[in-house]
Amino acid sequence: MPKLKREDGGEAATDYVESLDRGLRLLQVFGTRPGAMTLSDIARASDLPRATARRILLTLQRGGFVTSDGKLFALTPQVLTLASSFLRSSQLVGVLQPVLDRVAERAREIASLAVLDGQEVVFIARGGPVRVFSGGLEIGYRLPAFCTSVGRAMLSQFSDAELRERLKSAPLQALTPQTVTDPRRLVAMIAADRNNGYSLVDREAEPHFRSISMPVRRYDDVIVAAINIGSHVDRISVDEMIARFLPLLQDAAASVRPQLL
CATH class of the missing domain: 1.10.10.10 (Winged helix-like DNA-binding domain superfamily/Winged helix DNA-binding domain)
Structure with missing residues (x-):
């Protein structure tokens, strides 16, 4: 020892x-x-x-x-028992999984739950319109926080000054031609997301994929996760994503807030 x-x-x-x-x-x-x-x-x-x-x-x-x-x-x-131990013990997954399933059924798209881990986001649960998943991000999948809607939704909890400090140490590498890597633009975009209450990222993390996310807050207003709906750009426009998917995510986030301690 x-x-x-x-x-x-x-x-x-x-x-x-x-x-x-x-x-x-x-x-x-x-x-x-x-x-x-x-x-x-x-x-x-x-x-x-x-x-x-x-x-x-x-x-x-x-x-x-x-x-x-x-x-x-x-x-x-x-x-896999190591991962399943986390999933079984996670209050977030226990509370959000049925909510993700309902959101996915109504949206007819995959809905995901992610948490912030340093400069990355980790996807820890997802729901689909059917229980056989044929696409979407796998549980445990990681992406940079700065160029994903779930990441920006969670980064919105920080002040502009705090964001500038975080981005100094973040590897701001472009994943697609649309990826924004300029720190000043990123701070402005995340600040706008903070004011809007949601984040929409269009083809910055993957070339043919856009997603919209809502921060998940616990009872004391602290952001602990983010939920999102994503789709191939050929299926859903930006305007339709806001009109159809945003209300579903807003209702979902509001419904779980009292349950998260």
């Missing part, structure tokens, strides 16, 4: 466990490319010594999270 450094007052200065951090980092490497990987590939991608990566992989294999044929390593379905 690692020893904890202590301050003069006797309190632990850090509870950091390096081996756990390395193990989690190594698990994330598998999501960077399809298929099984060699030990050398995993060590290189996780920036770990080969011997360290091997020990971690063998530990994960014993726990049932990794399988190997002696040369290649791959994740097992056991890894």
Whole structure:
């Protein structure tokens, strides 16, 4: 067991466990490319010594999270229990999932729930007009916050000064020809979203996709997530998105607010 450094007052200065951090980092490497990987590939991608990566992989294999044929390593379905634990324990998902399903049925498009994680958004739930999903963003999918409607809806909780500071450290890389990367324009656009109470992003994150999002507020008015409806540009115009989808999202966000603690 690692020893904890202590301050003069006797309190632990850090509870950091390096081996756990390395193990989690190594698990994330598998999501960077399809298929099984060699030990050398995993060590290189996780920036770990080969011997360290091997020990971690063998530990994960014993726990049932990794399988190997002696040369290649791959994740097992056991890894999904980590994500399902979050989904089962998340109040947001529990409260919003039936709401997303209703919104999706009425819109006849996929509705999604996302949270802010640093400079990115993570999609944690979605509903579809039917229970067999054939498209849309997968649960766990990440995108930059600055160029997505869910991201801008959540970023609207910050003041203009706070936004400027956040954008200084954000990798403002264009994902499509329409992506806005100028920090001054972004601050102005997010400020407009704040005033409007919603965000609409047109082909900035994906070339043929537009979406509209509402911030999700808990009982004390703090923004904790965002819900959105997205569509291919050939199916829904910007005006129709505002006319048809915005009222659905507004009603959905208002209905869950008293339930979120």
